[in-house]
Amino acid sequence: MSEHRLPQRDRPWVMRTYAGHSDARRSNELYRRNLAKGQTGLSVAFDLPTQTGYDPDHVLARGEVGKVGVSIVHKGDMHQLLDGIPLDEMNTSMTINATAAWLLGLYVTVAEENGVERSKLKGTTQNDIIKEYLSRGTYAFPPEPSMRLIADMVAFAVNEAPSWNPTNICSYHLQEAGATPVQEIAYALCTGIAVLDEVKARGQVADADFPRVFGRISFFVNAGIRLIEEIAKLRAMARLWNEIGRERYGVTDEKMLRFRYGVQVNSLGLTEAQPENNIQRIVLEALAVTLSRDARARAVQLPAWNEAMGLPRPWDQQWSLRIQQVLAEETDLLEYPDIFAGSVVMDGLVEELSEGARAEMAVVEEHGGAVAAVPYMKARLVESHRERVARIESGEQKVVGLNSFRETEDSPLTAGADGSILTPDPEVERERIEALEAWRAERDEGAVEAALEQLERAASDESQNVMPATIAAAKAGATTGEWAAVLRDAFGAYRAPTGVDGAAPPGDREELAEIRRRVDEVSERIGHRIKILVGKPGLDGHSNGSEQIALRARDAGMEVIYQGIRLTPEEIAASALQEDVDVVGLSILSGSHLELIPEVVRLLRDEGLDVPVVVGGIIPAADAERLRAAGVDGVYTPKDFDINRIMGEIVELVGRRAGAGTAAPA
Numbered sequence: 001m002s003e004h005r006l007p008q009r010d011r012p013w014v015m016r017t018y019a020g021h022s023d024a025r026r027s028n029e030l031y032r033r034n035l036a037k038g039q040t041g042l043s044v045a046f047d048l049p050t051q052t053g054y055d056p057d058h059v060l061a062r063g064e065v066g067k068v069g070v071s072i073v074h075k076g077d078m079h080q081l082l083d084g085i086p087l088d089e090m091n092t093s094m095t096i097n098a099t100a101a102w103l104l105g106l107y108v109t110v111a112e113e114n115g116v117e118r119s120k121l122k123g124t125t126q127n128d129i130i131k132e133y134l135s136r137g138t139y140a141f142p143p144e145p146s147m148r149l150i151a152d153m154v155a156f157a158v159n160e161a162p163s164w165n166p167t168n169i170c171s172y173h174l175q176e177a178g179a180t181p182v183q184e185i186a187y188a189l190c191t192g193i194a195v196l197d198e199v200k201a202r203g204q205v206a207d208a209d210f211p212r213v214f215g216r217i218s219f220f221v222n223a224g225i226r227l228i229e230e231i232a233k234l235r236a237m238a239r240l241w242n243e244i245g246r247e248r249y250g251v252t253d254e255k256m257l258r259f260r261y262g263v264q265v266n267s268l269g270l271t272e273a274q275p276e277n278n279i280q281r282i283v284l285e286a287l288a289v290t291l292s293r294d295a296r297a298r299a300v301q302l303p304a305w306n307e308a309m310g311l312p313r314p315w316d317q318q319w320s321l322r323i324q325q326v327l328a329e330e331t332d333l334l335e336y337p338d339i340f341a342g343s344v345v346m347d348g349l350v351e352e353l354s355e356g357a358r359a360e361m362a363v364v365e366e367h368g369g370a371v372a373a374v375p376y377m378k379a380r381l382v383e384s385h386r387e388r389v390a391r392i393e394s395g396e397q398k399v400v401g402l403n404s405f406r407e408t409e410d411s412p413l414t415a416g417a418d419g420s421i422l423t424p425d426p427e428v429e430r431e432r433i434e435a436l437e438a439w440r441a442e443r444d445e446g447a448v449e450a451a452l453e454q455l456e457r458a459a460s461d462e463s464q465n466v467m468p469a470t471i472a473a474a475k476a477g478a479t480t481g482e483w484a485a486v487l488r489d490a491f492g493a494y495r496a497p498t499g500v501d502g503a504a505p506p507g508d509r510e511e512l513a514e515i516r517r518r519v520d521e522v523s524e525r526i527g528h529r530i531k532i533l534v535g536k537p538g539l540d541g542h543s544n545g546s547e548q549i550a551l552r553a554r555d556a557g558m559e560v561i562y563q564g565i566r567l568t569p570e571e572i573a574a575s576a577l578q579e580d581v582d583v584v585g586l587s588i589l590s591g592s593h594l595e596l597i598p599e600v601v602r603l604l605r606d607e608g609l610d611v612p613v614v615v616g617g618i619i620p621a622a623d624a625e626r627l628r629a630a631g632v633d634g635v636y637t638p639k640d641f642d643i644n645r646i647m648g649e650i651v652e653l654v655g656r657r658a659g660a661g662t663a664a665p666a
Contacts, residue, residue, distance in 0.1 A: 003337070004336065004337070005335060005336060005337075006334075006335055006336060006337060009334050009335050010293070010296075010334040010335075011334075012040075012324075012328035012329075012334065013290070013296065013297050013298055013299055013300050013324075013328070014040050014041040014091055014262070014298060014299035014300070015038070015039055015040045015041065015299075015300060015301075015321060015324045015325065015328070016039060016040075016041045016042065016043035016093060016262075016299060016300070016301040017034055017039060017043060017301055017302075017317040017320060017321055018043045018045050018095065018264060018301045018303075019031065019034060019043065019044070019045055019317060020044050020045035020046065020047075020069045020070035021045070021047075021066055021067075021068075021069060021070060021311060021422070021424050022066040022070065022071070022424050022425060022428045023066060023070065023071055023077070023080075023428060023431065023432060023435075024070060024071075024072065024077045024078070024079075024080035024081035025080055026070075027044075027070040027081055028080060028081055028082070028083050028084070028085075030314060031081075031085065032084065032085075033314060034314075034317065034318075034321070035085075037318055037321060038321065038325055039321055040091070041090070041091040041092065041093060041123075041299060042085070042090060042091070042092040042093065042123075043092075043093045043095065043301050044069070044070065044081075044092065044093065044094045044095065044096075045068065045069035045070065045095055046069040046070055046071075046072060046094070046095065046096055046103070047064060047065060047066050047067055047068055047069040047070060047071045048061075048064045048067070048068060048069075048138065048538070048539035048540065048541075048590055049061040049064055049065060049071065049480070049481075049539060050069070050070070050071055050072050050073070050096075050099065050103075050480055051069070051096060051097065051098065051099060051138040051539075052098060052099070052138050052139075052140050052484075052539050052541075052566075053098060053099045053102075053140040053480060053481060053483070053484025053485075053487075053488070054480070054481050054484070054539070055073055055436055055479050055480060055481030055482070056071060056073065056429060056432040056433050056436055057433045057436060057437075058481055059568060060538070060539055060566065060568065061429075061539070062429075062538070062592075062595060062596070063429070063538055063592030063594075063595030063596045064538050064539045064540075064590060064592050065428060065429040065432050065433075066424050066428040066429065066432065067311075067424060067590050067591040067592055068311075068590050068591065069095075071428070071432050072103065072106065072480065073432070073435075073436055073439070073479050073480050073481075074106075074439055074474075074477055074478065074479050074480070075106055075109050075110060075113075075474050075475065075477065076439060076477075077106075078106040078107065078109070078110045079110050079113070079114075082107075082110055087107075087110070087111045087114065087116045087120075087121060088111075088116045088117075088120045088121075090122070090123070091122045091123050091299075092107070092122070092123035092124075093123055093124045093126075093168075093262065093299065093301075094107070094123070094124070094125050094126065095126050096125055096126055096127070097126055097127055097128060097129055097131075097132050097136075097138055097139070098129060098132065098138055098139050098140035098141065098146065098484075099140060099480060099483070099484060100125040100126065100127035100149070100150075100153060100167075101149050101152065101153050101466060101467060101470050102470060102474070102480060102483045102484070103125065104125050104153060104156075104164075104166075104467075104470075105467065105470040105471045105473070105474040106474045107121070107123075108121070108161070108471055108474075109471060109474040109475050113475075118160055118161045119160065119161060119162065119163075120163075121161050121163065121164050122163045122164065123164055123165070124164070124165035124168045124218060124262070125153065125164075125165070125166060125167065125168065126167075126168045126170055126220060127150055127153060127166060127167040127168060128150075128167060128168060128169050128170040128191060128220075129143065129146040129147065129149075129150060130143075130187075130191040130194065130370050130371065130374065131170050131171070131173050131174060131187075131188075131191065132496075132541070133374045133378065133496040133497070134173075134174060134177060134187070134374065134377055134378050134381060135173040135174055135176060135177035135381065135544070136173045136176075136541050136542060137496070137540070137541015137542065137543055137565045137566070138539075138541045139494065139496060139541075140484055140487070140488065141487055141488065141491040141492075141494060142491055142492055142493075142494035143371045143374065143494070144371065145459075145487070145490075145491035145492075146491075147194065147195070147198045147371060148198070148202070148462065148466075149466060149487075150166075150167055150195055150198065151195065151198040151199045151201075151202045151204070152202070152204070152465045152466050152467055153166040153167065153467060154166045154167060154195065154199045154205070154213060154216070154217075155199065155202065155204035155205050155465060155467075156465060156467040157216060158205055158209060158212055158213055158216060159204075159205065159209075162212070162216075164216075165216055165217075165218040165260075166216060167195055167217060167218075168218050168219065168220045168262070169188050169189075169191050169192045169195070169217065169218070169219045169220070170188070170219070170220040170221075171184045171185070171187070171188035171219065171220070171221045171222060172220050172221060172222040172263075172264055173222075174187055174188065174222070174381065175222035175224060175266065175268065176222065176266075176267065176268045176542075176544065177381045177382075177385055177544050178381050178382070178384040178385025178386070178387075178388050178389075178544065179381055179384060180384055181229060181230075181232075181233045181353055181356075182353060182356035182357050182360055183360060183377075183380060183381065183384060184221075184222070184233065185233060185236055185237050185240065185353060185354075185356075185357035185360075186356075186357040186358075186360035186361045186364065187360075187364070187370070187377050188219060188221075188237070189237070189240055189241065189244065189357065189361060190361055190364045190365075190369065190370040190373070191370045192217055192219075192241070192244070193244065193248070193369070193370065194369055194370040194371055195217065196213065196214065196217065196248075196249060197369070199213055204465055210249065210251075211249075211251045211252075211253050211256045212256065214245050214249055214251045214256050214257070215251075215253070215255065215256030215257075215258070217260075218260045218261060218262065218298075219237070219259065219260065219261035219262075220261065220262050220263065220264070221234065221237070221261050221262075221263050221289070221297075222263070222264070222265070222266055222268075223263055223265045223266060223285045223286070223288040223289045224265075224266040224268070224269060224285065224288075225266065225269050225281055225284060225285060227284055227285075227287060227288050228345070228346075228349065229349065229353075230285070230288035230289070231288050231291060231292050231295070231340065231346065232346055232349035232350045232352075232353055233353055234261070234288075234289065234292065234295040235292060235294065235295045235340075235346070235350045236350045236353040236354045236357065237259055237261075237295075238259035238294070238295050239350065239354055240354055240357060240358070241257070241259040242257050242259065245257045259295070260298055261297055261298065262297055262298055262299035262300065262301070263289045263297040263299070263300050263301070264300075264301045264302065264303060265282055265285035265286055265288070265289070265300075265302055265303065266281070266285055266303075267303045267307055267308075269281055269399070270303060270305075270307055270308040271308055271399060271401055271402050271638065271639070272308040272309055272637055272638040272639040273401045273402045273406070273638075273639045274400070274401030274402075274406075274408050274411070275305055275306055275308060275309060275411070275413065275414065276305065276411055276413055277400055277401050278303075278305040278306075278307075278308070279305050279319075279323075282302050282303065282305065282320065282323060283323055283327075286300065286302055286323060286324065286327060287327075290327060290333060291333070291339065291340075292338055292339070292340050293336070293337060293338040293339070294338040294340075294341070300324055301320075302320040302321075302323055302324060303320065304316035304317055304319065304320050305319065305320075305413070306413075306414075306420055306421055308618065308638045309414075309420065309421050309618065309620065310420075310421030310422070310423070310591070310618055310620055311421055311422040311423070311424070311591065312421065312422060313420075313421065313422045314422075363376075364376070364377065374496070374497065375497040375499075375502060376502075378496070378497050378498070378499035378502065379497075379499045379502030379503050379504075381499060382498075382499035382500060382502075382503045382547050382548075382551060383503045383504060385544055385547070385548060386503065386506065386548060386551055386552075389548055389641070389643060390506075392641055393511070393641065393642050393643065393644065394511070399641075402639065402641055403641065421620065424591070436479065439477070439479070440479075443476075443477035444476070444477065447476040447477065448473070448476045448477055448478050448482070450476070451469070451472045451473040451475075451476035451478055452473055452478055452482060452483075452486055454469045454472055454473070455469040455470065455472070455473050455478075455483065455486050455487075456486050456489070456490060457469070459486060459487055459490035459491070460490050466487075470483065495563075495564055496564065496565075498543070498547060498550070498562055498563075498564045499547060500547055500550045500551050500554065500560070500562055503551055505555065506555050511644055512555060512556060512644070514644075514648075515556045515557075515644055515647050515648060515651070516556055516557045518648060518651045519556050519557040519558055519647075519651055520557060522651050522654055522655045522658075523557070525655070525658070526582065526654070526655075526658045529557070529558065529559045530557075530558045530559065530582050530583070530651065530654055531558065531559040531560075531561065531579065531580070531581045531582050531583075532550075532553050532558050532559070532560055532561070532581060532582065532583045532584075532585055532650065533561040533562075533572070533575060533576050533579060533581040533583070533584045533585070534546050534549055534550040534553070534560065534561070534562040534585045534586075534587070535562075535563070535567055535572040535575070535584065535585070535586050535587075535600075536564070536565045536566070536567060536586070536587050536588070537567055537568065537569050537572055537586060537588065537592075537596040537597070537599075537600060538566075538567075538588060538590060538592045538596050539566060539590065540565070540587075540588050540589050540590035540592070541565050541566070542589045542590075543564065543565050543587070545587055545589070545616055545617075546562070546585075546587035546616070547562075548643060549585055549587070549616065549643065549646070550562040552643045552644070552646075552647055553585075553647065553650075556647050561575065561579050561581060563575065569596055569599040569600040569603055570603060572584070572586070572600050572603075573600060573603035573604050573606075573607060573609075576604060576607075576609055576611070577604075577607045577609055581611060582611055582612075582654045582657075582658070583611055583612045583613075583614065583650055583653060583654050584600070584604065584611060584612070584613045584614070585613075585614050585615075585616070585650070586600060586613065586614070586615045586616070587615070587616050587617055588615070588617040588619075589617045589618050591618070593615065593617055593619055593623060593627065594623055594626060594627070597613075597615055597627055597630070597632060598627070598630035598631070600613065601613055601630055601631040601632060605631070610657070611657065612633040612634070612650070612653040612654060612657050613631065613632050613633055614632070614633055614634035614635070614636065614646075614649075614650060614653070615627060615632050615634070615635050615636070616635075616636040616637070616640075616646075617636075617637070618637065618638065619635055619637050624637070633653055634646075634649060634650070634653065
C-alpha cells in the first residue's frame with residue numbers, strides 16, 4: 001500500500017445532535033427518531049433549572065422549564081428519557097456541569113434498575129465548572145467545592161465506570177465569549193491541570209492508576225470559521241496536552257497521552273441576517289475538526305442553520321446530521337494519513353499558537369492557577385470580545401449578510417416567519433409542576449429524607465466522595481432541587497465576577513466620540529449622569545451580550561449598574577428603584593422573554609418608575625411585537641450588531657422620556 005493512503009479507511013467519528021426540550025417523553029421521541037436517522041451517539045441538552053439545580057416549582061425556574069433543553073427532576077424522568085435506548089451500547093454525552101454529579105447519579109440509577117452494570121456505561125459528562133464562571137453561567141456552588149465534586153466524579157468513574165469520561169474540559173464556550181485561539185488553548189489546558197491537581201490532592205485514586213485519570217480527561221472544543229487557524233489550534237492543543245502529561249504528571253503511555261476531544265462548531269458566528277449562509281459556515285467549521293487526521297475529533301455535533309433565530313426543529317437537526325454523514329460517507333476524507341504532515345504553514349502556525357498559549361498559561365499560574373485566576377481570565381475574555389465586536393462594527397471583520405453583502409432575496413427557508421423554529425408547548429411548565437407534585441406524593445418520604453441526610457454528611461466531610469450518597473439519593477427518589485439544596489447549604493452561595501469592572505478602558509476610539517458627546521448632552525439636561533441598569537432575569541447565564549452592552553455604556557460615559565446573571569424580576573425592579581436609574585436594559589437568550597420581561601415592566605410601573613425598558617436576545621419577530629405591546633421601548637436581536645447605534649437609541653429614549661430631547665441617532 002502506498003504511504004499516501006491508509007491501509008484501510010478510518011472509522012467515522014461519533015455523530016451526535018445536541019437535542020432535548022420540554023419533558024422526558026417528548027425528548028425520548030426525538031432521540032429515537034434521530035438514532036433511526038443514523039445518529040451514533042446521544043447528546044442531551046438539559047433545561048436551565050436542571051442545569052442550575054432547581055425544581056420546576058422554584059421561583060427562579062419561572063419561564064425556564066423545558067425551554068433550552070429537557071427538564072429532568074428525578075429518576076422517573078430519567079427512566080422515561082432513556083426508554084428503549086440500550087445503555088450498555090449507547091455512548092451518551094450530557095451537557096451538564098454544576099449538577100453533573102446528580103445527573104450521572106440518575107444515569108447510573110436508571111442503568112442499574114434496568115440491569116446494566118455501571119462498569120458497562122460509556123459516555124461523557126461535560127462537568128467543567130471553570131468555564132461556567134467565565135462564559136456560560138450555569139454554576140450552582142462556589143469554585144472550591146465545585147472542583148471537589150468534579151474530582152469525586154473522576155475518582156468514581158476511574159474506579160467504577162472506566163469507560164465514562166467524567167469531565168469534558170470545555171473550551172467551546174470560551175470562544176463563544178470572545179476568546180482568541182491562544183486564550184482558548186491556555187484557559188482550557190489550565191482548567192485540565194486544575195482538575196488533575198485536585199484529583200491528586202484528594203487521594204481517592206491510587207498513584208499507579210493516575211495515568212488512567214489523565215487518559216479519561218477529554219475536551220469539548222469550538223471550531224470557528226478561520227479554517228486554517230482552527231486546525232492549527234487543535235494540533236497545538238494536542239501537542240501541549242502531551243507535554244503536560246509527560247512533564248507534569250509523568251504519564252508515558254501513548255494511549256493515555258492522546259488528546260481526546262469532541263466538538264460542536266461555532267454558534268457565535270451564526271447570523272440571524274441571511275441565515276442560509278450559516279450552512280456553508282457549519283460545513284467549513286466541520287472540516288476544521290475532521291481534515292487533520294492527527295487531530296481529528298472523536299465526536300462531532302453541528303448546530304442547526306437557524307439557531308441564531310430560536311430552537312431548531314427536528315428537520316433542521318436532521319440537516320446538520322446529514323452534513324456529517326456526507327463528509328464521512330461520500331468524501332475521501334477518511335482514506336488518507338494526515339494531509340498537513342510536513343506543511344511549513346501548519347507547523348509554523350502550530351508553533352506560534354503553542355508559544356502564545358504557554359505564555360498565557362504562565363500568567364494564569366502566576367495568578368494561582370485556574371480557580372484563583374477566574375477574575376483575571378473573565379476580564380481578559382470580556383476585553384477580547386469587545387475587540388471582536390468592534391472589528392465587526394467597523395467592517396474590519398467581515399460577516400457576509402450582516403455587515404457586508406447585505407442585499408438579499410427573501411429566503412424560502414424563513415417563509416412563515418416564526419414557523420422556521422420550534423416553539424415548546426407553553427403548557428410544559430404547568431405539566432412539569434403537576435408531575436413533580438405527584439412524584440412527591442407517591443414516593444417514600446422517609447427514604448428520601450434518610451438519603452438526603454446521608455448526602456449532607458458526605459458533603460460536610462471533605463474526606464468523603466459524594467457520589468455514593470448522590471446515587472443513594474437518586475435511587476430513593478430525591479429531586480434535582482433537593483440534591484442541590486443540600487449542597488448549597490453545605491457549600492454556601494456564590495456570584496461569579498462579571499469581568500466588566502476588571503476590563504481595561506478601550507482608549508480613545510474615534511467612533512465613541514459622538515456617543516460620548518450625546519451622553520454628556522443628555523446627562524447635562526437631566527441634571528445627572530445617565531444611569532443604566534443592565535439585568536439578566538431568570539436562569540439564562542449566557543452573559544456575553546449583556547457584558548458588552550454594560551461595557552460600551554460605561555465606555556460611552558454612562559453610569560452602569562450591572563450585577564451579573566440570575567436575577568428575579570422582583571430583584572431587578574427593586575434595584576432599579578433603589579438606584580434611581582434612567583433606563584433598564586434586559587437580556588434573555590433562553591426563550592423565557594415573554595414570561596419574564598413583561599413582569600419586570602409591570603413591577604417597575606407598580607413602583608411608579610416610568611423609565612424606558614429595552615431588551616436584547618434571541619427574540620422572534622412576533623414575540624418582539626408582544627413585548628412592545630407590554631411596554632418595552634426597544635427590542636434588539638442578533639442582527640443588531642452595531643452597539644454604538646444601540647447606545648445612541650438608548651440615549652434618545654432617555655432624553656425623550658425626560659422631556660430633554662436630543663438629536664436623533666444617525
